[in-house]
Amino acid sequence: AQKVTQAQTEISVVEKEDVTLDCVYETRDTTYYLFWYxxxxxGELVFLIRRNSFDEQNEISGRYSWNFQKSTSSFxxxxxxxxxxxSAVYFCALSEEHSGYALNFGKGTSLLVTP
Amino acid sequence: xxxxxxxxxxKITKRGQNVTFRCDPxxxxxxxxxxxxxxxxxxxxxxxxxxxxQLEKSRLxxxxxxxxxxxxxxxxxxxxxxxxxxxAMYLCASSFSDEQYFGPGTRLTVT
Numbered sequence: 357a358q359k360v361t362q363a364q365t366e367i368s369v370v371e372k373e374d375v376t377l378d379c380v381y382e383t384r385d386t387t388y389y390l391f392w393y394x395x396x397x398x399g400e401l402v403f404l405i406r407r408n409s410f411d412e413q414n415e416i417s418g419r420y421s422w423n424f425q426k427s428t429s430s431f432x433x434x435x436x437x438x439x440x441x442x443s444a445v446y447f448c449a450l451s452e453e454h455s456g457y458a459l460n461f462g463k464g465t466s467l468l469v470t471p
Numbered sequence: 472x473x474x475x476x477x478x479x480x481x482k483i484t485k486r487g488q489n490v491t492f493r494c495d496p497x498x499x500x501x502x503x504x505x506x507x508x509x510x511x512x513x514x515x516x517x518x519x520x521x522x523x524x525q526l527e528k529s530r531l532x533x534x535x536x537x538x539x540x541x542x543x544x545x546x547x548x549x550x551x552x553x554x555x556x557x558x559a560m561y562l563c564a565s566s567f568s569d570e571q572y573f574g575p576g577t578r579l580t581v582t
Contacts, residue, residue: 393573399560399576403573406569447513449513456527457568457569458504459506459564464512
């Protein structure tokens, strides 16, 4: 069963629009971590953020913000004032203590930002 | 460069041949992970090491796949009798705790 669901396969926005990428996860562990990675066309996975299960505080980093809600098992990612350079595939991932913190990735959301 | 490195970056092989990939993790990282990513999909976990011990293997890792990390430093992933379905990007990541740093990957094409 898929532990991380990214329901949006592809999103296309015009530059300067805000965009939210959804992520829903499933786990029975009390200790777990959630991640977002960016994979630009070059292919390398770029770490964006990590959140542990005990910290529901939302985080903002420049134009990026993340909303972690345990009640809905969601960890959504918002890009404010999107730019063309934000075009990439974004992956949400879950790591659980019982599996040595191996990452379970969602299928990714392909974001295209057009000028 | 102190990041995770992988060699080769690209490998083209004929079906039935054996291939071996190498991953050099960040030096102080004790955990090393292998993932496979096919086109249009997210990376899928294959196996991981803590130091030299292989602690978990995914059911995706068939008998034709073997991974080693002999001295707890670099790791190798070997695929024997390659099949066309093995064509994918093979990613290595290393960590000291729960945050993993990924290498650039080895793209395998089986013809």
